[in-house]
Amino acid sequence: MNFQDVIFYIFSAILVASALGVITVRNPVYSALLLVLAFVTCAGLWLLLEAEFLAIALVLVYVGAVMVLFLFVVMMLDINLDRLREGFWKWFPFGALIALAMVIEISMVLMNKYFGLEEMPTPKPHEADYSNTRELGRLIYTEYAYAFELAAVLLLVAMVAAIALTLRHREDKKSPNPSEQVKVRKEDRIRIVTMPSEKKD
């Protein structure tokens, strides 16, 4: 076993343990933090696969943005844990049975010779000056430009949908309308009243 294998097993063990923790710990905040740990170790595994850019993007996007947002939401929501756990043990045997069947099925497919190490040999490592980021950038903006643009359209759809589903105009809200405010004229606000001057007594 060489050094990379040792690293792989350490990372994998942490990844599996933290992923298990995500679904077993009682406190949702711990659960979210364990998910962060899972992402970071996963990024470590990707580094071993020479996917440096993706590993860093995973940490930046998922850990840095998505999970932090998630943590905020978890902390702000008042989740009733007892209600969530209701019926867990009632359905546990059924769920466990299905999970077991799936594990056996998956291992039957993956353990046999078609997915073995002989069938899928380790790819040759790249030279030290090979830049993963550069390759990715080159491909995205040339060969995959069409798919890249479409992915951008997908984000636009998500934005339109989110706004369409959540934006509400309330009739009774009291907020100033800036464009009306700018257009205001002197006559609208000031009334000049002529009145005779009065004498001081």
Place this chain on the structure above:
Amino acid sequence: MNFISPEFAPAYSEIFMLVMVCVVMLADLSAGGNRRYVAYLLTQITLMGCGLLTFLSFTTEASQTFSGMFVDDALADILKLMVYGTVSAVLIYSHAYISDRGLLRGEFFSLILFATLGMMVMISASHFLTLYIGLELLSLSLYALVALRRDSIMATEAAMKFFVLGALASGFLLYGMSLIYGATGTLHVSQLAQIIQSEASSKEVLVVGLVFVVAGIGFKLSAAPFHMWAPDVYEGAPTAVTLFIGSAPKLAAFGFVMRLLVEGLGEMVADWQGMLIILAVMSMAVGNIAAIAQSNIKRMLAYSTISHMGFLLLGFISADSNGYSSALFYVIAYVLMTLGTFAMIMLLCRSGFEAENISDFKGLNKRNSWYAFIALVLMLSLAGIPPMIGFYAKLAVLQAVVNAGYIWLAVAAVLFSLIGAFYYLRIIKMMYFDEPETDEPILPNNDVKILLSANGLAVLALGIFPQALMGFSLYAIQNSM
């Protein structure tokens, strides 16, 4: 590193569509609340413009662009033209309905156009990535459209189910695609066939991938046993959206299956044939039997869709150009019938009243005999009774199945459609022999009147003269295989 800039000409209609979606959004924003017809008109103009662009660039020669991710051939052009026509008809039919229910907003039109763009991408995709992104573009727009009536609990629940199951289906599809990529090392549909033919890849891994891909397709086509979402979504969505979900996306799904299973994995026909037979038989059984028990017309039509998707899959089983063209004929016939049927339902809706139950059709003949006649034609066609188009669609598919040697399958299909005839005939009985529950007049706009009449008559005329459409389908398939 030399990079040749891609040819944009084959994709002009897609580019035009994307630009116009943005124009529709901005125009609606600046038009303001009481000029919603601007977005409606612009949407229709967009569809017409796309139709013109696609029609003018029509060639039988296939051209690829964007590094082989995009293909433009006869099948793609024909399917796209059908999609534009269908979407345009959907909008004409649903205009009154959505404006009565406060859904006449710019987002409705932009989401419909985004969905149309997704369908166009799917139809001309020749790469797993574009197939998937097109599908997601379509699905995401549909989820949002279903949830658009956000104060309705039913609609929200339907959207949630649709979203969760749709995400699961996408997961299946992606997993299958990744396994196929692992086995063959390519994502290009055209290269895939060559690599599988050269037997350089592990057959077993490919089959595992194929299972997942077929399951994903089953979900998207709402074929049993992956049909659970369809009745709830059909019932919960606003009828205009149900009409949209039930019509144009089926054309795109046909294109998707053609690209993925026939062009890409055509070498594995022996493997997917069996899977499709299971899906087809189950869909026909579940669809036709469960529809009998429904009292909600939208749910009933959802089950009817499931059984029709079973018939559509029968066309693929024979795996020759006759079979594919009969499937294309079937999907065109199905879209025509669905358009008319849902338009009838929306015709019965008034502002403040949703026609949802089968009993709302009671005594339609006394209220308006012309619309009752059109509904009669549509129901007979859905049931597959000659001389309507639905009969010839079923006949063509069954012929293909018999030619492929699956006589038992054809017998089963006939038996199931016999069961199905019951619930279509029940509506006819209600229209002609029952007393109306209301004497509210049916007053559609002129455009709906003309289009619905044309739609009903097309179902009848194409049933009497099916050769033209049949030859057209065969032409489309033969020129792109």
